[in-house]
Amino acid sequence: xxxxxxxxxxxxxxxxxxxxxxxxxxxxxxxxxxxxxxxxxxxxxxxxxxxxxxxxxxxxxxxxxxxxxxxxxxxxxxxxxxxxxxxxxxxxxxxxxxxxxxxxxxxxxxxxxxxxxxxxxxxxxxxxxxxxxxxxxxxxxxxxxxxxxxxxxxxxxxxxxxxxxxxxxxxxxxxxxxxxxxxxxxxxxxxxxxxxxxxxxxxxxxxxxxxxxxxxxxx
Amino acid sequence: xxxxxxxxxxxxxxxxxxxxxxxxxxxxxxxxxxxxxxxxxxxxxxxxxxxxxxxxxxxxxxxxxxxxxxxxxxxxxxxxxxxxxxxxxxxxxxxxxxxxxxxxxxxxxxxxxxxxxxxxxxxxxxxxxxxxxxxxxxxxxxxxxxxxxxxxxxxxxxxxxxxxxxxxxxxxxxxxxxxxxxxxxxxxxxxxxxxxxxxxxxxxxxxxxxxxxxxxxxx
Numbered sequence: 001x002x003x004x005x006x007x008x009x010x011x012x013x014x015x016x017x018x019x020x021x022x023x024x025x026x027x028x029x030x031x032x033x034x035x036x037x038x039x040x041x042x043x044x045x046x047x048x049x050x051x052x053x054x055x056x057x058x059x060x061x062x063x064x065x066x067x068x069x070x071x072x073x074x075x076x077x078x079x080x081x082x083x084x085x086x087x088x089x090x091x092x093x094x095x096x097x098x099x100x101x102x103x104x105x106x107x108x109x110x111x112x113x114x115x116x117x118x119x120x121x122x123x124x125x126x127x128x129x130x131x132x133x134x135x136x137x138x139x140x141x142x143x144x145x146x147x148x149x150x151x152x153x154x155x156x157x158x159x160x161x162x163x164x165x166x167x168x169x170x171x172x173x174x175x176x177x178x179x180x181x182x183x184x185x186x187x188x189x190x191x192x193x194x195x196x197x198x199x200x201x202x203x204x205x206x207x208x209x210x211x212x213x214x215x216x217x218x219x
Numbered sequence: 220x221x222x223x224x225x226x227x228x229x230x231x232x233x234x235x236x237x238x239x240x241x242x243x244x245x246x247x248x249x250x251x252x253x254x255x256x257x258x259x260x261x262x263x264x265x266x267x268x269x270x271x272x273x274x275x276x277x278x279x280x281x282x283x284x285x286x287x288x289x290x291x292x293x294x295x296x297x298x299x300x301x302x303x304x305x306x307x308x309x310x311x312x313x314x315x316x317x318x319x320x321x322x323x324x325x326x327x328x329x330x331x332x333x334x335x336x337x338x339x340x341x342x343x344x345x346x347x348x349x350x351x352x353x354x355x356x357x358x359x360x361x362x363x364x365x366x367x368x369x370x371x372x373x374x375x376x377x378x379x380x381x382x383x384x385x386x387x388x389x390x391x392x393x394x395x396x397x398x399x400x401x402x403x404x405x406x407x408x409x410x411x412x413x414x415x416x417x418x419x420x421x422x423x424x425x426x427x428x429x430x431x432x433x434x435x436x437x438x
Contacts, residue, residue, distance in 0.1 A: 036308055037306055037322070039258035039260075040269075043267050047330070048300060048301060049260065050260035050304040051304065052258075052306040054322060081265070082267060083260070083266070083269040085269040087256055087258070089255055094357060097362040098358060101357060101361070103353070105271070109269060109270065131317050138317065142313075142315055142317055143316040145317050174422075178362055182427065184361055185419070185423065185429070187430060189415070190414070191255075191412050192413060193308075193412055195408055198408050199406050199409060200405075201391055201404075201406045201407075202390060204404065209406075210404070211313075215404065215406070
């Protein structure tokens with residue numbers, strides 16, 4: 001499917017740190033691919049509520065899911081606006097002054113009205129997309145959802161068209177006088193997420209604790 | 220200072236996944252200590268906006284800062300309600316069924332009205348708290364803010380009293396039939412953030428590129 005270009009609106013146009021803004025769809029894709037958790041913002045009784053949740057995405061659509069009983073999700077379902085942020089911390093920027101300290105990061109904020117996915121085929125497909133994003137390989141490896149499990153799950157879809165992407169990379173942006181002074185170290189301390197050793201479920205048969213390749217070899 | 224107990228209100232009382240909810244103040248402190256980035260939710264023109272930003276905290280107060288020119292922050296300053304989420308992803312939970320796939324995580328969501336910090340001494344102290352949280356050791360090592368830099372920075376304070384903390388640890392919670400079936404591996408793939416090697420700023424004098432201990436030895 002053709003990926004829609006980003007269509008910035010007033011709220012998705014980055015005003016602060018314009019030099020960090022990007023309107024390239026490939027940058028959005030990179031952030032979406034690298035994240036596991038998003039932060040979903042909804043308005044409940046006039047006040048903002050931010051909730052962490054897993055997501056998946058495909059082409060022009062971001063999917064999140066939750067229990068049908070979750071009141072915050074129900075509110076979002078009711079045609080309300082949502083905001084979804086995905087943020088990857090890449091490093092701490094140690095500047096020569098407190099003021100220029102910063103973080104290297106890649107972030108995307110998507111705005112729009114969440115659509116409740118009701119058509120059964122799309123709902124099942126959306127759950128596959130979320131599962132394969134969070135736990136690649138699990139859709140084919142594990143038991144698929146039953147009708148009862150499907151009924152207990154809400155899936156929301158959000159179009160990936162109104163989005164702002166910000167990326168900060170590289171060394172600190174210090175004042176010239178502080179650079180000339182030369183008495184302070186400055187630079188970046190990178191940070192990254194690494195996978196550990198798989199921890200087998202204690203209920204596995206004793207001779208079946210070795211994790212399969214899609215878990216053990218996750219990149 | 221005595222740390223206030225958490226005082227759950229309707230919106231900070233966890234309804235879904237009650238078994239993952241904790242009302243221990245020490246759990247909130249653990250999440251706040253471990254995070255670097257928070258997601259700040261505000262309502263702008265009736266719609267939610269979620270923004271990633273750095274934070275710091277001390278006793279009963281969470282501090283975030285931003286440029287005085289940032290419109291989203293100005294809106295939040297105007298006495299409006301905010302929601303701040305801090306989330307730590309600890310692992311992917313590979314269950315025997317798609318439905319029971321999950322994530323191990325520690326998360327805190329704080330609600331309240333943000334207070335603009337205007338008193339100069341508190342503002343300077345808040346910036347120290349944020350700096351020492353994001354880059355421990357930098358407050359004493361680097362140049363302190365000038366009056367002009369202080370004037371260009373807004374600091375918001377949020378009381379840590381209305382907060383919900385959720386923690387999921389441990390193996391998947393599979394259905395008994397899937398456990399008995401025994402054909403699927405199940406377990407947790409842990410994930411953690413690790414610091415890399417410090418990357419010196421290219422503008423450092425060639426003989427002064429070794430990072431100081433507070434950067435190099437960051438735990």
